[in-house]
Amino acid sequence: MRLSAGSAARLGASWDGRGTNFALFSANAEKVELCLFDGQGRRELERIELPERSEDVWHGYLNDVSPGQLYGYRVHGPYAPERGHRFNANKLLLDPYAKRLAGRLVWSDAHFGYRTGSAREDLSFDRRDNARGMPKAVVVDETFNWGRREIRPNVAWEDTIIYEAHVKGLTQRRHDVSPGWRGTYGGLCAPAMIDHLKKLGVTTIELLPIHGLIDDRVLVERKLANYWGYNTLAFFAPEPRYAQDNALDAFRTTVARLHDAGIEVMLDVVYNHTAEGNHLGPTLSFRGIDNASYYWLNKDNPRYYDDFTGCGSSVNLSHPRVLQMVMDSLRYWVEVCHVDGFRFDLATTLARGPNGYDRNAAFLTAVRQDPVLATVKLVAEPWDLGMGGYQVGAFPSQWSEWNDRYRSAMRRYWSGEGSLIGEVSRRMTASSDLFRHDNRATRASVNHITVHDGFTLADLFSYNDKHNEANGEDNRDGSNDNHSNNCGHEGPTSDAAIVALRRQLRKNQLACLFLAQGTPLLLAGDEVGNSQNGNNNAYCQDNETGWVNWDNLGKQGDDLTDFVSHMTALRRRFAQLRCQRWLSGRRKDGSYGVLWLTPAAEEMQEADWNFPEGRFLAFVLGPMEQGQPPIFIVLNAAPEEIAFKLPEMPEYKNWQQVLNTTEAVQSPTRLASGAATSAPPRSVLAFAGTA
Template identity: 55%
Template sequence: MSSMTILGGHAAPLGATFDGEGVNFAVFSEHARRITLCLFSPDGRTETHRIDLPERDGDVWHGYVPGLRPGQMYGLRADGPYAPHEGHRFNYNKLLLDPYAKRLTRHPEWHDALMGYRVGHADIDLSFDRRDSARYMPRCVVEDVLFAWGRDKAPRRPTSQSVIYEAHVKGMTQLHPDVQHKGKFLGLASDAVLDHLVKLGITAIELLPVQAFLNDRFLIEKGLVNYWGYQTLGFFAPDPRYLAHDQIAEFQHMVARLHSAGIEVIMDVVYNHSCEGNELGPTLSFRGLDNRSYYRLADDPRYYINDTGTGNTLNIDHPMVLRMVLDSLRYWVEEMHVDGFRFDLCTTLGRTPTGFDRGASFFDAIRQDPVLTRVKLIAEPWDIGPGGYRVGGFPPPFLEWNDKFRDGVRRFWRGDAGHVAVLADRITGSALQFDHSGRPATTSVNFVTAHDGFTLMDVVSYTQKHNEANGEGNRDGHNDNASDNMGVEGPTDDPKILAVRAQRRRNLLATVLFSQGTPMILAGDELGNTQWGNNNAYCQDNEIGWLDWSDYDADFLDFVRRLIAFRREHPILRQKRFLHARERIVDGLEDLFWWRADGRPMRDEDWGAPELKTLCAEMRIASGTPIYAQREEALFLVFNRGPDVEVKLPEAPDGRRWRLWIDTGRPEIDGKVMTLPTVFAGCETTLMLELEAYND
């Protein structure tokens, strides 16, 4: 290999940084003896130079190569002890990815040479593999992240106005007839997709992982792939499969286009683990750079703590690992202009040697960060570790996915006994979980479906999961789905069953959108999309996992648009303050009333009555809300899971009347004035009534 000049450079920033005249490389490793920079030919096939980084400041190795420019392909090698029982797994024969790489050329190609140990050896991972892994590894690419943002401006919508739409980049676009760049960021930025989101009333799109991720070997061997993306390979690089022209500007263009439509971009991010797995996994990046620093290890450091179910757990307690996570988050906000993050298995990020701590270093670092406190932060509040279920336990400003909402609402509409009181808690923001520490009612992210589980159509079409296509004997995925097939498992042409399924779907989404909190809907639910009973489509990069735009339910789509529009137009449904019956804390004004169907107030003994199937709630602007926000007086909601019932309406003051806007049993109703003192609630219906304003 020919020689190349390398200067000392700088220890910051980490990664590969182009300054107009050359590139600075800086890499963290506490336990390495040397770090080598590997440069490759323009086609990436030939390793042209190996250059040891000449300087070390603390635990950061660095060097500066004059003349290098964006587009240069590179990788790293790390030399140090291979001593698994001491937590060290250095292997200089393995090409490693820069944790700060802004772009990767492709995905790793599975081969035993990716392992630091000799596969099949009697000592398993205690053995040492001397094969060079470079031919099977992607290349890192030096990038200039500058982008002509023009007049791009973050929508910065208040959370109280948010309607989140969880979507997959490829799944959303692959089958859309009017999208050119199918399955790509550019496809998501198309006029057809933007038009759909805007007409639906979406304010934020939450993308399943788009940071570079790994296709697991066991999936490749079964002819499947990692479709969802929860096996991160690089925290700064967009996944190559979503780039049409190998340009990170494609992601930036997508964000700018969504912003132009008033839609925020939230990224689902996975900082709890990496794709390298346990001690039998490949050596791709962190393991080879400094295994003992990047991962939480067991008492015998040969093994990994596995609070994530993926084989390893990142060591967020280490200051340099925490720095990498924060640098990554800030990069996506400052350079890529994203508007928020949903943290996968977020409990893991707050887990310390003594258990979960809402004051852990990760949370404290986030809360003091002037960049990250400007964006939306959403926690998935659980992991599989001890004490890992922490719904309601996160500090502000985090919002949290609320699976209690999902399960309680599904079970109420399925007809499970004793769930009227549960529904009352859920539609008022799950105050028991979230009304503390100054957290607003918008903290609860309310959903009945998400990527992990049944689609809305499947919730009403299947009693059992059907995951045979995943190749695991239908053993994967949740067994308890609180679903109901309405009499026939799966597809049917029976008009009666189709009608009750449609009404159940209307009820489920009406409950989401009429509840206090932050609503989230799953992409495709508004279309009637099905996954044919698969409730764990993580490996289904095909028609099972893609949205079917060819035969969507136009009537249901129109109904969902009406629900979202009604929520947008009625501040009572999206308050920051919690509603509390019988608790008038600030100004003595009542803001929540629970009624029986006969018009009498609910009593304590009524809530536990086994025959209770109907919930009636009168909501007003929360006590203490500034007077300027009180633009409407009252809404009256009826959730009826029982037989047909006449519900007596609360007496309207000054001779005014109630106006019926939504009836899930009669979806054509839109603004009917109630001249009678009662309203008809058919079997399994949701009603939404508004008290007429003085000038109506």
């Protein structure tokens, strides 16, 4: 018998060495047909009705289907948008559990479940077959030779330094990467790229979304693309555009080689919405499989979606089968692809229930008890666009979070705004006001100045205004709240004084990032002054605007790679910068975690914190263990030199300078305790106590 009932136990297409089991969840379907295609995905060879339904899982086993087979589904059921159902068996649908994709979406009106242009909009019904223009799922053999010596880095949280990068954008313009590997998974582990990451001192590369994605039709019509990848359709399949052949094996090979170099791999994952958009979007997968289960629908009118994401719809993880899909996806990337962690886009949406964000939501509870996910790093982007969506500091103890309060405070401070020293002091010590609860550690705060979304570090000090005209949205897109400072000229300039000031401010931001407690995140390209020409929303720029420009690499003055390397070395040297315990001030026995000092080296009082327009902040982080030195840090954001005294501590007779951001080459100047010196305008200094 070729076709048998098979099993409902494992969703997706599962090859067991003899045949393939197909299983698809749909609570509201009336019939499910499996469609098999030829090797090019152009011709539908067979339609096979799945013979069994076990509760809400439709399944069947074919003993003559092996890896490489292309397939999709047609799902029958009511087309009743007003009741939340959008079944249309004329539409070929991608398996939500597809492990590999063949072909790319070719846009046409046939991909819509309704007749585009109809006066009834999505209440009409379209009978065109869209199969020819749909990507197909591929049956895979999940086995992979990782090698007997493959060892996962397992970098401790306190040692973690994250480097956020785009697979294509990181190496597309990197001339020391072989042309055939530029812009691919393989380019990430090219010898030149690994050498660069090691030199920087980063431990973990965080990749912008690599899940199978779709380019929005409106972008394709503008000859643009969904470059960043936040338009997911396949939560289990690596995006094929970054591979020369088999994307799954190409990605796993890259992970193995990065692991060999001691570098972790994290994935930016987008489970909060899909590429299907709002009620007028296409029917590509989830919408046609079981719209009422997969998405949050408006309770008063289920024709429409609750949109917490700004992308038209929101995935409903309060549904147990949808939650299962996300958990299965996460475990798959850990167990089958050996990734080391995840950054969750718009994570608040994942933890929403009927009453909004819930710290005890099903998703957070499932993650908390999962033994596989207990071994990896979990980072939340702790907000979405819905009511009550801003939840910085509100995630459970297992999580770290992007700390946009750090970003905002440090941008404002180094852009010249005064009266921020209290705020800056909290951000430099892991933001205890946000994260010190529920036994959370300082690593909960993921500190960043720049990420993919917004200005690059070079643009932060080159532009006062965004310049997003190339996106085709009349410069309306992207944030208007950048806290940037063009240093007196908008855009590129040959003025030597402005160029020097911009470089100095970049160094100050980088210095603070690595001197701050918490987990630092560096945006790829910031070390070499990469610019996006003032575009602060380059999501659709799959071109030289969005790709990292490495032309400054190796150029004296422009390339800050050596400076970043120096800062990561300081971070490794001083354990108190990596401390996972929250700091205290002066204790009863005279010991301390942190001392905040005035320019006269006296401990700060209330009046000192309220100094009008204050821009000077100095503090000592005490040694963690016997024999370790303290570190004295000085931040001077004032445009003038400020005199100060070095702290007097009986056990430390001298202070050795380990950082001065105004110096091109760091000099190990040694000064006596209590000595008078000065902080240059707009500078960061650091000193190590010596006997």
